[in-house]
Amino acid sequence: xxxxxxxxxxxxxxxxxxxxxxxxxxxxxxxxxxxxxxxxxxxxxxxxxxxxxxxxxxxxxxxxxxxxxxxxxxxxxxxxxxxxxxxx
Amino acid sequence: xxxxxxxxxxxxxxxxxxxxxxxxxxxxxxxxxxxxxxxxxxxxxxxxxxxxxxxxxxxxxxxxxxxxxxxxxxxxxxxxxxxxxxxxxxxxxxxxxxxxxxxxxxxxxxxxxxxxxxxxxxxxxxxxxxxxxxxxxxxxxxxxxxxxxxxxxxxxxxxxxxxxxxxxxxxxxxxxxxxxxxxxxxxxxxxxxxxxxxxxxxxxxxxxxxxxxxxxxxxxxxxxxxxxxxxxxxxxxxxxxxxxxxxxxxxxxxxxxxxxxxxxxxxxxxxxxxxxxxxxxxxxxxxxxxxxxxxxxxxxxxxxxxxxxxxxxxxxxxxxxxxxxxxxxxxxxxxxxxxxxxxxxxxxxxxxxxxxxxxxxxxxxxxxxxxxxxxxxxxxxxxxxxxxxxxxxxxxxxxxxxxxxxxx
Numbered sequence: 311x312x313x314x315x316x317x318x319x320x321x322x323x324x325x326x327x328x329x330x331x332x333x334x335x336x337x338x339x340x341x342x343x344x345x346x347x348x349x350x351x352x353x354x355x356x357x358x359x360x361x362x363x364x365x366x367x368x369x370x371x372x373x374x375x376x377x378x379x380x381x382x383x384x385x386x387x388x389x390x391x392x393x394x395x396x397x398x
Numbered sequence: 399x400x401x402x403x404x405x406x407x408x409x410x411x412x413x414x415x416x417x418x419x420x421x422x423x424x425x426x427x428x429x430x431x432x433x434x435x436x437x438x439x440x441x442x443x444x445x446x447x448x449x450x451x452x453x454x455x456x457x458x459x460x461x462x463x464x465x466x467x468x469x470x471x472x473x474x475x476x477x478x479x480x481x482x483x484x485x486x487x488x489x490x491x492x493x494x495x496x497x498x499x500x501x502x503x504x505x506x507x508x509x510x511x512x513x514x515x516x517x518x519x520x521x522x523x524x525x526x527x528x529x530x531x532x533x534x535x536x537x538x539x540x541x542x543x544x545x546x547x548x549x550x551x552x553x554x555x556x557x558x559x560x561x562x563x564x565x566x567x568x569x570x571x572x573x574x575x576x577x578x579x580x581x582x583x584x585x586x587x588x589x590x591x592x593x594x595x596x597x598x599x600x601x602x603x604x605x606x607x608x609x610x611x612x613x614x615x616x617x618x619x620x621x622x623x624x625x626x627x628x629x630x631x632x633x634x635x636x637x638x639x640x641x642x643x644x645x646x647x648x649x650x651x652x653x654x655x656x657x658x659x660x661x662x663x664x665x666x667x668x669x670x671x672x673x674x675x676x677x678x679x680x681x682x683x684x685x686x687x688x689x690x691x692x693x694x695x696x697x698x699x700x701x702x703x704x705x706x707x708x709x710x711x712x713x714x715x716x717x718x719x720x721x722x723x724x725x726x727x728x729x730x731x732x733x734x735x736x737x738x739x740x741x742x743x744x745x746x747x748x749x750x751x752x753x754x755x756x757x758x759x760x761x762x763x764x765x766x767x768x769x770x771x772x773x774x775x776x777x778x779x780x781x782x783x784x785x786x787x788x789x790x791x792x793x794x795x796x797x798x799x800x801x802x803x804x805x806x
Contacts (some may be wrong), residue, residue, distance in 0.1 A: 328695075331695075344656050362702075362802055362803075365802055366698075366799060366802065369798050369799050369802065372798075373796070375751055378795070378796065379793075381694060381695055381793070382794065382796065384695045384797075385694060385695045385696070385697055385698055385699075385799065386698065386799045387696065388695055388696050388699040388803075389698035389702060389802075389803065390671075391699065392698075392699035392700075392702045392703060393702055396702060396706045397705065
């Protein structure tokens with residue numbers, strides 16, 4: 311799968327967001343850490359191979375900075391992941 | 399009138415089907431057809447209470463009911479064949495001799511208001527109402543058949559009587575009878591009962607909905623556990639010759655557990671619990687829609703997956719085996735529907751009232767068989783060329799990701 315690395319990074323970001331959404335884990339995860347994980351995804355050129363992936367990631371980043379609920383951020387990340395899957 | 403003798407059956411089904419339904423109502427009268435349908439079961443001069451109406455049919459083991467649609471209103475009964483005359487008598491009694499008692503109007507108004515509120519608490523249904531608002535914005539077709547809380551609260555007895563007088567007339571009526579019956583005596587009994595007034599042109603004079611300019615998303619925020627989504631586009635009318643291709647497209651896409659949506663989105667991706675497609679057709683318009691019940695986190699992902707399935711139907715022809723399966727599914731469902739006298743009577747009366755001609759089951763099956771894979775691809779392209787519309791109920795306060803999914 312040509313977008314495997316990007317897929318992995320998006321999954322990692324989703325796992326972080328989900329741990330906030332599910333209130334799991336011992337350590338508190340900050341919005342800054344989540345934003346960082348999304349920026350890591352945006353740095354990958356693979357996200358430009360499939361339409362809308364970069365835009366969903368951008369939406370997710372905006373949602374983090376706007377203080378939207380973790381579920382909402384997770385939804386846009388899943389959308390990015392799904393778009394990558396459909397495009398690949 | 400349409401009569402279908404089915405001598406091997408034990409029952410007779412009767413339907414009085416009137417052209418006109420909620421589509422003919424302006425904003426002030428929204429819901430009046432449905433209101434009338436309710437009131438007609440409250441009592442007549444001959445059977446003064448709803449209990450007496452129900453008892454007369456249920457007392458012989460039969461069923462009686464009615465339904466209001468956007469382009470028709472139907473009153474029907476299914477009775478043991480030897481009680482067919484009783485069934486006709488009761489149906490004609492309620493559509494010609496109802497009391498429309500002012501106290502019943504007030505009581506039924508409360509019942510209908512509760513009915514409207516009940517649907518708002520059923521997101522699977524309510525999301526489809528919202529979808530129809532998007533598909534036919536500002537048009538009676540886009541409104542709930544039962545009207546709005548405002549219109550139902552306002553309708554008075556004069557409005558109801560005036561509308562009923564205009565619509566419940568002979569040119570608007572198709573009478574259907576099917577079952578163990580003899581044609582001659584049935585016709586004589588129907589003629590004896592006919593006391594509706596003539597006059598008024600029975601044809602549908604409703605305005606067509608204006609074209610849609612762009613894709614749109616409507617979100618109704620609710621703290622639901624699941625997201626409920628309807629996504630789709632305007633499609634074909636029931637008079638369009640390509641409607642058979644549309645029906646097969648719908649079958650391939652999302653009818654049943656072997657459809658593409660079910661297999662790919664539920665079984666393969668595991669994204670949604672309920673995903674299926676559906677069509678609605680009217681005289682001059684229609685739509686193809688997909689319903690998705692999904693974890694809110696996967697909502698946009700599921701929409702993207704549905705859009706991918708839709709696009710695939712415009713890009714590739716349906717494989718011969720899949721087309722053959724869809725045809726057998728469609729023909730089989732039609733045959734099963736026509737097993738009962740009720741199924742037959744509705745099928746015939748609907749065709750006579752709305753299509754203006756009656757096809758036999760063999761003719762209908764031949765039309766299904768004639769559809770080719772390129773026909774389906776062409777109809778898919780036609781439908782997807784229309785702007786996509788999407789309604790969403792769920793815990794969402796922002797629509798940007800949804801808009802991105804349908805290019806809105």
